[in-house]
Amino acid sequence: MQNIIEQYNTVDHTNVKKWFLAGRTTDFPADGGACVKYETRQIAVFHFTRISKWYACQNLCPHKLEMVISRGMIGEDEGIPKVACPLHKKTFSLEDGGNLNGDDYKIAVYPVKIEK
């Protein structure tokens, strides 16, 4: 099971060599998430309309290794955009993937670029 987690590593936008076309903006729900597949990975993409931002992170919840993060609710915690796993409500920062419950779990986050 550890191999699944090891596939997911945060990518900083300055390290992107090639962008992956995840879909059209209309393919993703407002204030919600959708999952796209990139190679062997599942990536959750969120359109946070209230703050006019897009986020991407691993779809794999590190708590019980379930592919569910894209179905989580998004919101803010003291100004930090976050997603709550739909299963046990562990919450993660959409900015840096940090766990906001004080647990050791962390998720990988990825840059998003919108082209017109």
Ligand code: FES
């Ligand atoms: S599986 Fe996500 S919080 Fe438990």
